[in-house]
Amino acid sequence: MRDQPTWRIPVGILLLVVGLTVYALVIARYVPELIEGWPTLVQTLVYLLLGIVWLLPLRRFLIWMETGRKG
Template sequence: MRDGPTLRIPFGILLLLAGLTLYVMGVVWASQWIERVPVLVQTIIYLALGIIWLLPLRRFLIWMETGRWR
């Protein structure tokens, strides 16, 4: 664990918020094409997009806490 406070956590939170904002803006931009497919396909696409952003989150949180990516 950490011995003292570091700037990784506040920097990580800001980076996470910026990344999520860009991701959401990308999904909103892509929605103009997603809305043209049937509702069942839209549901699958939005479920996948709702889960995909979680994939790199574990390593990112580990980096915020320890300073290492693994």
């Protein structure tokens, strides 16, 4: 555990919130137009995949927030 607070945690949380907001807005704006004619099951799978994809860079980001090193 660290003894001193670090600026990376509040900045990281703000960046995470802003990044996820931008990601969600881009998905909500552009994806429906691209997949509107697709079968409902395929649309569901696309949204499930897009809902999970944002987690991929999260590990490295959290390591940076905690340690200051790239994961």
